[in-house]
Amino acid sequence: MILRRVIKHFRQQEWTAIFLDFLIVVVGVFIGLQVSNWNDARLREQTAQTYIERLREELAASKEDISQRLTYFRQTRTNALQALSALDQSPETLGEQFLVDIYQASQMLQREYGRDTYNEILSVGANNAISDIAVRKRLANFYRSIKAQISSLRDKTSYRELVRRNMPYNVQQAIRAACGDIVTTGKNGEPTLALPADCDPDLSPSDVSFGVATILELNIRKDLVRQLSNLDAKLFAAQLVIDRTNLLDAYLMDIQQ
Numbered sequence: 109m110i111l112r113r114v115i116k117h118f119r120q121q122e123w124t125a126i127f128l129d130f131l132i133v134v135v136g137v138f139i140g141l142q143v144s145n146w147n148d149a150r151l152r153e154q155t156a157q158t159y160i161e162r163l164r165e166e167l168a169a170s171k172e173d174i175s176q177r178l179t180y181f182r183q184t185r186t187n188a189l190q191a192l193s194a195l196d197q198s199p200e201t202l203g204e205q206f207l208v209d210i211y212q213a214s215q216m217l218q219r220e221y222g223r224d225t226y227n228e229i230l231s232v233g234a235n236n237a238i239s240d241i242a243v244r245k246r247l248a249n250f251y252r253s254i255k256a257q258i259s260s261l262r263d264k265t266s267y268r269e270l271v272r273r274n275m276p277y278n279v280q281q282a283i284r285a286a287c288g289d290i291v292t293t294g295k296n297g298e299p300t301l302a303l304p305a306d307c308d309p310d311l312s313p314s315d316v317s318f319g320v321a322t323i324l325e326l327n328i329r330k331d332l333v334r335q336l337s338n339l340d341a342k343l344f345a346a347q348l349v350i351d352r353t354n355l356l357d358a359y360l361m362d363i364q365q
Contacts, residue, residue: 188339213271254348260342286304
């Protein structure tokens, strides 16, 4: 329609009309491009906000997970400290609690750190998910900075293998039954683990005597000290991850406002 009108005006040498037609076309194309760009920008912003909201939810779940590990490792460390102190006592005074402490000091809580949303952002292309370079850089720095700490949380020493290879099986079985992990399920279906504050495996005097003698023959002090050092590193790493998670969450919350 516009083209036929331009041709007609050109044949009739109506230059003003030709200019107006040309201007209408240019303005129309410009407005169309602007609307398209605006719509693309709006969709990108919506996508970014959706990912940021999901990231914050995932960070909250991950922080809860790390907090559980803190509680778990603190209790394990308490058992390890009690076992180390007991080694300074007369062997005749050591009983069931000593065996419980030795065993519980070997407990581990190994599971993956949740980062499904961030992995999805990387898989679809970070620029397509979140176009803001500063936000992308902040996210990358966060996940890169906690990598060593997450690895530390999964680290293990030879202490666990030493205890569970040598402690009499019936003693281990009784302790596991009375003092094992308390497993529940979170609101999103994730497992939550905790150790009981107190437990009574109800071992017979002969089992206690044989179990204590077996452990003492191992000269376990150095391995127990190494386990305590490992637990200290885990506690430090877990708290560091929580602190950095809080900083990132605060940053993302500011972006949403």
